Amino acid sequence: MNIVDRRLNPSGKNLANRQRFMRRAKALIRKAVHESSASRSIKDADQAGEVSLPAHGVHEPSFRRSSSGGIRDHLLPGNKRYIEGDTIPRPPGGGGAGGAEGAPDGEGEDDFRFALSRDEFVDLFLEDLELPDLAKRKVVDAEQLSWHRAGYSVSGSPTNLALNRTVRNSLSRRIALRRPKAEEIQRLRDEIAALSADEDAAVQRMELEEQLRRALRRTSLIPYIDPLDVRYKRFESHPKPVAQAVMFCLMDVSGSMTEHMKDLAKRFYVLLYIFLKRRYKNVDVVFIRHTHQAQEVDEDTFFHSPETGGTVVSTALDEMQRIVEERYSPDAWNIYAAQASDGDNTASDNDRTANLLTNVILPACQYYAYLEVGRDSEHFPPGFIRRDSDLWQTYTAICRSGVPMAMRKVGHRRDIYPVFRELFARKNQAETV
Amino acid sequence: MSTTGIETQTELGGEAGRAEHPIFEGADWEFSTIQRAHEAIQRVALDELGLDVYPNQIEVIGAEQMLDAYSSIGMPLFYKHWSFGKHFARHEAMYRTGMQGLAYEIVINSNPCISYIMEENTATMQALVIAHAAFGHNHFFKNNYLFKQWTDADGILDYLEFARGFVMDCEERYGEAAVERLLDAAHALMSHGVHRYPRPRTINLRMEQDRQRERRLHDEQVFNDLWRTVPGKGAQRSDPSAEERRRALLQLPQENILYFLEKTAPRLAPWQREILRIVRHIAQYFYPQSQTKLMNEGCATYVHYEIMQRLHQKGLLTDGAYVEFLRSHTNVVFQPEFDDPRYSGINPYALGFAMMQDIQRICTEPTAEDEIWFPAIAGKGDAMAVLRDVWANYRDESFILQFLSPRLIRQFGLFHVMDDASEPTLSVEAIHDERGYRKIQRALARQYDVAWTAPDIQVVDVNLAGDRKLILHHRALNQITLDERDARHVLQHLADLWGYDVLMKEIDPTTESVLKEHAATPRSGLLGADGA
Numbered sequence: 001m002n003i004v005d006r007r008l009n010p011s012g013k014n015l016a017n018r019q020r021f022m023r024r025a026k027a028l029i030r031k032a033v034h035e036s037s038a039s040r041s042i043k044d045a046d047q048a049g050e051v052s053l054p055a056h057g058v059h060e061p062s063f064r065r066s067s068s069g070g071i072r073d074h075l076l077p078g079n080k081r082y083i084e085g086d087t088i089p090r091p092p093g094g095g096g097a098g099g100a101e102g103a104p105d106g107e108g109e110d111d112f113r114f115a116l117s118r119d120e121f122v123d124l125f126l127e128d129l130e131l132p133d134l135a136k137r138k139v140v141d142a143e144q145l146s147w148h149r150a151g152y153s154v155s156g157s158p159t160n161l162a163l164n165r166t167v168r169n170s171l172s173r174r175i176a177l178r179r180p181k182a183e184e185i186q187r188l189r190d191e192i193a194a195l196s197a198d199e200d201a202a203v204q205r206m207e208l209e210e211q212l213r214r215a216l217r218r219t220s221l222i223p224y225i226d227p228l229d230v231r232y233k234r235f236e237s238h239p240k241p242v243a244q245a246v247m248f249c250l251m252d253v254s255g256s257m258t259e260h261m262k263d264l265a266k267r268f269y270v271l272l273y274i275f276l277k278r279r280y281k282n283v284d285v286v287f288i289r290h291t292h293q294a295q296e297v298d299e300d301t302f303f304h305s306p307e308t309g310g311t312v313v314s315t316a317l318d319e320m321q322r323i324v325e326e327r328y329s330p331d332a333w334n335i336y337a338a339q340a341s342d343g344d345n346t347a348s349d350n351d352r353t354a355n356l357l358t359n360v361i362l363p364a365c366q367y368y369a370y371l372e373v374g375r376d377s378e379h380f381p382p383g384f385i386r387r388d389s390d391l392w393q394t395y396t397a398i399c400r401s402g403v404p405m406a407m408r409k410v411g412h413r414r415d416i417y418p419v420f421r422e423l424f425a426r427k428n429q430a431e432t433v
Numbered sequence: 434m435s436t437t438g439i440e441t442q443t444e445l446g447g448e449a450g451r452a453e454h455p456i457f458e459g460a461d462w463e464f465s466t467i468q469r470a471h472e473a474i475q476r477v478a479l480d481e482l483g484l485d486v487y488p489n490q491i492e493v494i495g496a497e498q499m500l501d502a503y504s505s506i507g508m509p510l511f512y513k514h515w516s517f518g519k520h521f522a523r524h525e526a527m528y529r530t531g532m533q534g535l536a537y538e539i540v541i542n543s544n545p546c547i548s549y550i551m552e553e554n555t556a557t558m559q560a561l562v563i564a565h566a567a568f569g570h571n572h573f574f575k576n577n578y579l580f581k582q583w584t585d586a587d588g589i590l591d592y593l594e595f596a597r598g599f600v601m602d603c604e605e606r607y608g609e610a611a612v613e614r615l616l617d618a619a620h621a622l623m624s625h626g627v628h629r630y631p632r633p634r635t636i637n638l639r640m641e642q643d644r645q646r647e648r649r650l651h652d653e654q655v656f657n658d659l660w661r662t663v664p665g666k667g668a669q670r671s672d673p674s675a676e677e678r679r680r681a682l683l684q685l686p687q688e689n690i691l692y693f694l695e696k697t698a699p700r701l702a703p704w705q706r707e708i709l710r711i712v713r714h715i716a717q718y719f720y721p722q723s724q725t726k727l728m729n730e731g732c733a734t735y736v737h738y739e740i741m742q743r744l745h746q747k748g749l750l751t752d753g754a755y756v757e758f759l760r761s762h763t764n765v766v767f768q769p770e771f772d773d774p775r776y777s778g779i780n781p782y783a784l785g786f787a788m789m790q791d792i793q794r795i796c797t798e799p800t801a802e803d804e805i806w807f808p809a810i811a812g813k814g815d816a817m818a819v820l821r822d823v824w825a826n827y828r829d830e831s832f833i834l835q836f837l838s839p840r841l842i843r844q845f846g847l848f849h850v851m852d853d854a855s856e857p858t859l860s861v862e863a864i865h866d867e868r869g870y871r872k873i874q875r876a877l878a879r880q881y882d883v884a885w886t887a888p889d890i891q892v893v894d895v896n897l898a899g900d901r902k903l904i905l906h907h908r909a910l911n912q913i914t915l916d917e918r919d920a921r922h923v924l925q926h927l928a929d930l931w932g933y934d935v936l937m938k939e940i941d942p943t944t945e946s947v948l949k950e951h952a953a954t955p956r957s958g959l960l961g962a963d964g965a
Contacts, residue, residue, distance in 0.1 A: 001471050001567075002490040002545070003464050006498060007552055013501050014521045020613070021518030050526060060516055060617075061922035062624050063888050063907075063915055070913030072852040075877045077779060078770020079846040079864055087858040088850065114522035115529060 021058075022120065028053045033121060052113040147235045156232025169229035179222040180215040188212040244282040245334035245366075247272060248323075250316045252341040253289040253307045261373040265340035266303055267416045268371050272338055275420075284333075286323060290316035292346070296323060311344045313391060317356040330364045337361070338369045343389025350394045358398055362405060370395055370407040371419070455751045456744075460555035467491065467550075470560040471567070473749050477740045478568040482817055484736070486571040487546040487586065491563065494549050499536065500524050502549060506719065507539045509547065510593050512600035512711075514616050540566035542574040542722075544586040557754040561761060564740040569733025576825045577728070579721035582631060589718060596711045603704050615705055618926035619691065619712040625890055626691030626713040627720045629883070679896070686891040686906075689713070690927070693892050699901065700932035709930075724883055727829040731785020735793075735820070738762060738786070768845065784845070788832070791841050792820060802839060829881035837877065839870045849876045888915060890937075901933040908942045914949050915939065921951060928953035 022029060032051035082088075152162055188208055195205040249269050251262070269285075276283045287302035288294055291309030294316040320337065328335060345353065362368060372392055388396070392407070399405050408419045456469045471489070478484045494502070504521035505511035537554055541547040548566040550559055574580050585592075604612045619626070680686075687693045691713040695706045722729070741762075745755040768783035769775040792810065795803045796819050799811035810819050827835065842865045849863040849872060863869035863876070879885045889908045895901060905927075907915060920937070928935040932955055939949040 001468070001475075001488065003467055004490060004492045005464070006492045006494045006549075009498065011497050013498070014504060014518060016513045017504070017515065017518035017521060019518070020513060020515035020609075021522060024515040024613075025519075058519055059919075059922075060519075061621050061919040061926075063622075063890055063923050064624075064919060065888050065913045066916040069854045070909070071854070071911040072913070073862075073876050073879065074850040074852060075779070075847055075873065075880060076771035076850060077768055077845040077847055078772065078776075079848040080770075082848055082861045082864060084861055084864050084866070084869060086861040088861065089858055090852075112519075112523065114526040 025053060025058050028058070029116070033116070050113055050115050054112070058112055146238055148238050150234050150236035152231040153234040154231065156234065160232045160235075162231045162233045165231040166225065166229050169231065170225045173226060173229060174222065174224070177222050178218075179224075180218055185212065185215050185219070188215065244284070244332070245276050245336060246284040246286060246328045247276055248286045248288060248320050248335070248337040249302065250288050250290070250320065250337060250339040250341075251302065252291070252311055252313070252316075252344070253302075253305075254291045254311045254344070255308050256311070256342050256344055257373075261340075261342055262303055264373045264410055264413065264416060265371065267413065268340065268410070268420060269338060271416065271420045272336065272369070276336060284328070286320075288316050288319050288323075290319070294319040310346055311341075312349045313341070313345045314349050314353040314356055317353065317361055321356070321360050324364055334366045335364055336367050336369075337365055338371065340371045340373055341391055342374070343372050343391045345390045345394070347390060350390055353391075354394050354398055357395075357405075362398075362403055365404055368405040370405070372407065372409045374409060374411040455754070456560070456749050457556040457754070458751055460557070462554075462556035462559055466556055467493075467559055467563070470556075471563055473744060474560065474564050474568060474740055477743050478564070478572075478736065481743065482736065482739060483821060484568055484572040485575060486568055487544045487575050489563075489567045489571065490545040490547045491567060492547060492549050493552055495552050496528070499539070499549065499551060500528065502539050503536075507541060508593055509541065509590070510597055512597045512616075513604075514620070515613065516620060538562040538566045540570045541589075542570075542580060542584055542586055542718075543589050546571040546574065546586075555757065557750075557757045558761065560744075560750070560754075561737055561741060561758055564737035565733045568740065569736035570729060572736065573725070573729050573732045573824055576821070577721070577725060577828075578826055579725060579828055583721050584718050592714065596715070599707060599711065603708065607704065612708070614929075615708055616712070618930050619709050621923045621926045622690050622694075622930075623712055623716045624887060626689060626709075626716040628689050628692070628717065629720075676894075680894065683895065683897075685895075686893045688889070688891045690890070690892060690905075691716070694927075694930050697895075697897075698931050699897070701930065721828075724828045724830070724881075727781040727785045727881060728824065728827065728832050729785075730781045731789045732820075732824050734762075734766060734782050734786040735789035770846070787841055787844070788836055789820060791838050792816065792823065792836060795838065800840070806838060807836070830878045830883075833881060834874055834878040837874050839865075842870055842873055847873050847877065849873055885910065901931075903927075903931050903933065903935045905935070905937040907937060907939045909939045909948055910942065912941055912948065915951075921953070924951050924953040925956070928955040931955065 029051060032053055152165055188211055192205055192208050192212065195201045195208065198205075247269075249265075251257070251265055253262075273283065273285060285299075287297050287299055289297055289302055289307065290311075290313065291307050292312045292315065293309070296319060297305070316339070324330065324335065357368075370391075372389065392409075395405075395407050399407055410416055410419050456473050457466045471491070478486070500521055502509070503524050504517045511517065537551055537558055539549045541549075546567065548562070548571075550562050550566075554562060574584075574586060580586070600612060600616075683693075683697055691709050694701070695709040695713065698706075701709070741750065741755070741758050744750045745752075750758070766780070766783045766786045768780045769777075793816040795807050795811050796813045796816040799807070803811045813819060823832065823836065845865075847865055848861060849869070850859050851862045852859050863872035865873070889910065891906055891908075892903065893906050894904045909915075924935055924937055934955075935953045937951045938947050939951075940946070941948055
């Protein structure tokens with residue numbers, strides 16, 4: 001008998017089959033991912049999860065007998081009361097006898113449920129959003145330098161001396177040049193000393209002394225360690241992204257914001273979150289809602305709790321400034337902010353908002369995105385020129401080149417993804433030009 | 434002292450002696466434990482039960498590997514196809530959510546016989562699994578006539594290796610999409626890609642010569658010159674019609690659809706024929722398993738029960754381990770009754786095990802009833818010899834027909850219900866009484882007979898010289914037609930492979946009237962055209 005331990009075999013043997021399956025069912029899975037992502041919260045948006053596909057989409061057909069019609073025989077165990085010739089009313093739903101037969105072909109119309117890993121989910125999600133290679137783009141300068149070992153050099157500071165390498169070089173040079181070893185010299189000395197008492201061996205001793213002299217000369221000519229041998233560890237600097245980021249979600253929750261607008265905003269935040277999550281190890285999310293006053297809330301409250309009041313945008317910026325000072329020092333954190341609003345603001349607040357943004361918020365931020373959400377049903381007759389909102393006008397004045405800020409208008413769900421991509425592409429193009 | 438060792442040995446050898454040390458204690462195991470358990474089990478299985486097995490190879494695997502094995506029908510290596518990924522995903526999801534546990538083992542009909550055992554099993558479970566799979570199933574694989582006839586245990590792993598390599602080569606050469614379409618179509622027809630009856634072997638030159646010589650000898654022996662004078666019928670004997678000749682040439686009617694396509698489909702490329710052949714061979718390899726599920730499990734369960742019991746009697750199993758075994762064993766052979774919410778058909782482990790034990794009982798302590806029903810084996814004494822003979826020479830259908838005893842029918846409370854869609858109610862045809870035993874035997878045997886359970890579909894005609902339309906018949910037993918949607922899909926695949934129109938008629942065999950017709954036209958740009 002043989003016992004073979006297969007537990008250590010490489011796992012993922014089925015990966016190729018899984019990929020084929022995913023490719024096969026791609027359209028269905030994409031749809032399922034899309035549906036399930038709508039019901040997820042921002043933080044879970046990119047987690048692994050189960051999706052369910054309609055069973056017929058990945059069905060493998062075969063010639064089999066239909067589950068209804070014809071004459072069927074059933075043999076059942078556990079008879080208690082029936083005798084030959086009894087009739088039994090047909091159980092509802094057909095098929096089985098005694099209602100316990102179950103669908104003979106277990107396939108049925110059940111959904112096919114299976115789990116997607118996080119990467120698969122995000123890939124499908126981002127692919128669905130048409131954001132190709134977004135992660136590869138250099139968005140903003142969110143990098144620090146770190147030093148990595150990179151081979152050896154012949155110059156450097158003494159602290160970086162690579163001792164092993166140096167001695168190895170020295171050893172090979174000494175062998176190549178045949179520098180006498182210390183033991184050899186010692187041996188010659190010992191032999192001479194042994195012969196010194198013996199008068200008859202004078203000639204032999206002379207010879208040995210000559211050898212010793214030559215060896216000593218060689219030793220002094222060929223150094224134990226030559227400057228040629230010395231090597232230093234070399235370091236290179238690598239840009240390293242700061243490992244943590246914080247995302248501020250600012251939203252106007254005054255009465256004029258409809259559910260539709262909030263949904264648009266949520267989708268945008270989800271995208272930004274996933275995007276940041278791909279780049280940074282830790283992403284914190286801070287939700288700040290505001291009417292005429294602002295407060296930090298949790299996600300659920302942020303999206304779902306209704307609120308009434310006027311609209312003073314600067315309060316949200318104040319709140320953000322406070323939180324940044326308290327918890328998120330710009331030195332240690334990459335700060336991203338996304339503001340969603342329908343564009344209303346109390347007229348007297350515009351100047352203050354502009355000031356705050358220019359002098360306080362933008363210098364601390366990596367990026368500031370302003371999203372003006374409109375009504376889905378907003379149609380304007382041709383020739384009608386829509387007046388820009390207060391906030392839009394204010395921000396347009398601030399938003400000039402060189403400032404890490406972008407602003408877009410979104411009216412429909414389908415615009416979210418293009419706008420998102422545009423927001424992050426623009427910066428990149430400006431840099432490469 | 435050194436004498437104790439000798440004493441232990443003699444005790445082990447003795448009939449009723451109890452060993453001093455059980456093979457293991459507690460739940461933990463290591464490879465030496467498995468080795469010892471295997472040796473002890475082997476002694477019982479070979480010397481006492483007289484089993485005849487392939488050499489064993491036991492492989493320890495984890496949960497993911499077990500799921501892997503599930504998705505490729507238990508085989509250790511297989512070609513790649515999306516459907517295996519699908520099965521893996523389904524099993525994984527069910528396993529993760531706790532809706533389904535994993536099997537304790539999987540065993541492969543190969544030489545050496547490979548048994549996979551799960552690393553999570555306790556030591557007792559490993560012993561049970563070795564007794565069940567590595568000896569029970571193994572013996573059945575090696576000795577049952579169906580497996581002997583249809584499967585090649587020595588060659589299967591090499592063949593799968595070849596199949597995997599060949600499919601991979603084809604994917605490289607002709608593209609994954611083309612191979613995938615072909616495999617989709619082949620898998621759809623897989624259930625109709627088996628030979629159900631052994632075909633005559635092609636005769637080689639020597640056999641041909643022998644046959645010639647025999648015929649000549651026969652002619653010489655029976656030669657009578659008078660026959661020459663009898664007026665001949667030669668002129669009257671008409672040639673078989675062109676149609677008949679054509680059908681004979683194509684070996685029609687043919688129920689192995691994949692075989693027919695491989696040999697006859699006009700537009701397939703050689704590599705496509707080879708892949709059809711691979712799928713067909715694999716289907717054929719699994720064909721005996723579907724016909725012997727009940728016996729196979731019954732045999733393995735009976736063997737593990739016997740072995741574990743004997744090990745415990747010898748003191749090689751601790752009482753704790755034996756109780757753990759019994760608990761697991763009773764779970765396996767549990768048969769819920771028909772009105773139980775857990776009921777999902779007859780449990781092959783339960784019925785199989787009960788029948789094996791019943792045969793043992795009939796051999797050793799027959800009742801008067803048994804003497805009448807089973808005169809050949811009643812009171813014969815050597816139960817193992819009878820069982821070994823049964824395991825070698827029957828399949829589920831014939832086994833039930835022959836050995837389902839009245840006593841067992843009463844014990845299970847079996848009854849037969851007929852469901853005729855044209856009647857308003859179901860009717861009870863037979864119950865466990867004197868008049869019902871034979872009927873129940875026959876009806877139950879039919880449920881295990883592939884000829885009754887699988888739809889009977891045959892290629893009946895094709896005019897290769899004409900429009901090449903392929904005609905199939907489904908003889909709809911009991912007027913149960915095919916599942917409409919599936920039939921349409923499969924027929925589409927069939928048309929794609931064939932390259933021309935396909936027509937299937939569903940025929941009621943009692944009246945020869947056509948119940949339904951399905952037709953399919955090949956999609957352009959698919960298989961046939963690709964290969965041409």
